[in-house]
Amino acid sequence: MVEFEIRIWPDIFQQLSGCQRGSLAIKRLNAIHGKYRISNDDFLYTLSVFIYEPIRLIEKYGYRTLTDNEKLAIYYWYRNMGIEMGIKHIPSTYESFEFWQQSYERKYMIKKDSEFVDGEHAISKYTINFFLTRVPNFMSGFGRKVIIAMLDDRLREATGYEKQPQFLSDMLDFCLKNISFFVRYFFLPRYKPSKIVSEETEPGVHTLLKADFGIHPDYENGYETGCVGNLEDNVFGDLGEMTEDSLMDILLNF
Numbered sequence: 001m002v003e004f005e006i007r008i009w010p011d012i013f014q015q016l017s018g019c020q021r022g023s024l025a026i027k028r029l030n031a032i033h034g035k036y037r038i039s040n041d042d043f044l045y046t047l048s049v050f051i052y053e054p055i056r057l058i059e060k061y062g063y064r065t066l067t068d069n070e071k072l073a074i075y076y077w078y079r080n081m082g083i084e085m086g087i088k089h090i091p092s093t094y095e096s097f098e099f100w101q102q103s104y105e106r107k108y109m110i111k112k113d114s115e116f117v118d119g120e121h122a123i124s125k126y127t128i129n130f131f132l133t134r135v136p137n138f139m140s141g142f143g144r145k146v147i148i149a150m151l152d153d154r155l156r157e158a159t160g161y162e163k164q165p166q167f168l169s170d171m172l173d174f175c176l177k178n179i180s181f182f183v184r185y186f187f188l189p190r191y192k193p194s195k196i197v198s199e200e201t202e203p204g205v206h207t208l209l210k211a212d213f214g215i216h217p218d219y220e221n222g223y224e225t226g227c228v229g230n231l232e233d234n235v236f237g238d239l240g241e242m243t244e245d246s247l248m249d250i251l252l253n254f
Helices: 002-015 020-033 040-061 068-084 094-108 114-131 137-150 153-158 166-186 244-253
Strands: none
Touching: 020 068, 040 068, 040 094, 040 166, 068 094, 114 137, 137 166
16 A cells, blocks of 8 residues: 555646546545545544644754745645545644644554554554665664654554664754755755656656655556556546535635
């Protein structure tokens, strides 16, 4: 699931706004999720993670903080994506959704019985392994500790990981803040947009220009949106609809 979403995310990011390719990507995403029994609240929480966690990381380690308009742009972009995915009851303001997320975490992100911890630990272990794909084998153990050290206590305990040495957390904090300092004062501004996906190399086929997470052998020569993931080719779900009320929420709160 993690690998699939990494592959299809560029299509959604670059083509969401009413374009066929973005709509196909969301339909494919819905088809993959449709195999599982996922509650609307779980969909909502996952959507909130994509909004607020990057903002919090940028606020803490970015070379500058985000403006209020930038934060609202992130919120409304993902809100629109959630609506197209068919997610219901998305809070209508940036602040109310953040409050909902924090309430959800206090209620559900807690230490549980070993049976549940084992399941959540297995999922988190797969996710960590995926992000260690590009790390040499002899460094994977240390890389795993680094990732765990970046988790806040609530998430770490809920997924069954031990607390890492304090010096490791301090080292990460020092390194990330120094990186932001060098980016702010010594890096030249970007002079052209950062493009992730190529134009079509042949009808319907695109290639990843930036393989930050490695390229699966199946996608080395490009990919078709309808063939990404572990489903039969060209299986799509349904799109949610932008209702008049949803549109008015955006216009009145922007």
